[in-house]
Amino acid sequence: MNIIDSLKWRYAVKKFDSEKQLSEKQINTLKEAFNLTATSYGLQPLKLIVIKNKEIQKELVTHSWNQNQILEASHVLVICIPINYTNTEVEKYFSLLKKIRNTPDAIIKPFKDFLTADIERKTQEELTLWNKNQAYIALGNLMTVCAVEKIDACPMEGFIPEKYDEVLKLEAQNLKSVLVLPVGFRADDCYMKDLTKVRKETQDIVIEIN
Template identity: 55%
Template sequence: MDIIQQLQWRYATKAFNTSKTLSKPQLNTLKEAFNLTATSFGLQTLSLVIVENKTIRESLVPYAFNQKQVVEASHLLVICIQDNIEASDVTEYYNNIKTIRNTPETILKPYREQLVGMMDVKTIEQRQQWSKNQAYIALGNLMTVCAIEGIDACPMEGFLPEKFDETLQLKQKGLKSVLLLPVGFRADNDFFATLKKVRKPINETIIEL
């Protein structure tokens, strides 16, 4: 597969084919890709909520400024951050390292203490922003995987997170929604599917030293 050809193929899909849905293997690929996304320190302060239920998605449309992709896509992916990062999150992460890699405590202890200290000096808002920056990495990763797999997607920042959090009961899970990614398959009549991609010449965006 030519990855550049697939990236040329992808676009922010405006109209989805409502009769086509992702297969279980395709959905599992997106789940695995999200879980394998690089995060700072590997701490993974992100979660992915996958909404397939049409009734729930219909109720979310007004909170996404009536963007129909939310309900017309096969699935709606909601990228979320933890509303806070506790010392226990760091401890759990390093316990996981110890279990999986059998790394001695003497090696892990200074790194764990350093990360706990780093989080301790941040405000909750700063911790959330730190996580949100990584949510964009996850979004980009998912979009690239979608392109490779021939899955259409439409990244969205335009929605009311508080209303999504309320509808999806995310607060009870200690989460906040930050980004949306409806995924599925483009409709045959999506005008944007046939438009040429508009980008600056590569020599204007790449600097080689």
């Protein structure tokens, strides 16, 4: 399939086939895709939790408004952001940049100073919102890669982040959950499987300026 056919094939799965599991290669593809996601300034203020543990998945169903996809899915991906975001992350980024590209300090300094000042002037609330926006970019990228790779998924905001954080012990890692993506394979009796996708006409949603 081409990319458009793959996107037409994709839908938010309501029932996964719990007997089917993603291969290690497929999971590695999703992990690499997450790592390659575009983020503001390339800072990557995100972490991906990959869960393949039925006991934990079952516990998380309760904190996901009883959406059983969490348990049925092969794996559950949880996108997280830092609780507290500081300029330490800027220092890490530029150390990595220098290591990979061997960029001289004289070239790095102006951009580094700009980013440091920009983060220092923002409140933690502003930084959280900024980082959460990066998580949505990552979610969109993962969903597209899933479609291309014929991996089914169901993006979720309908969960209780504080409870996920507690179950996954995220606070100890300075993390909090913001988005959830169970992945696997659609069940044959998923009621959404053969329904026609409902979308506006392209000309009704795209404005062209020539």
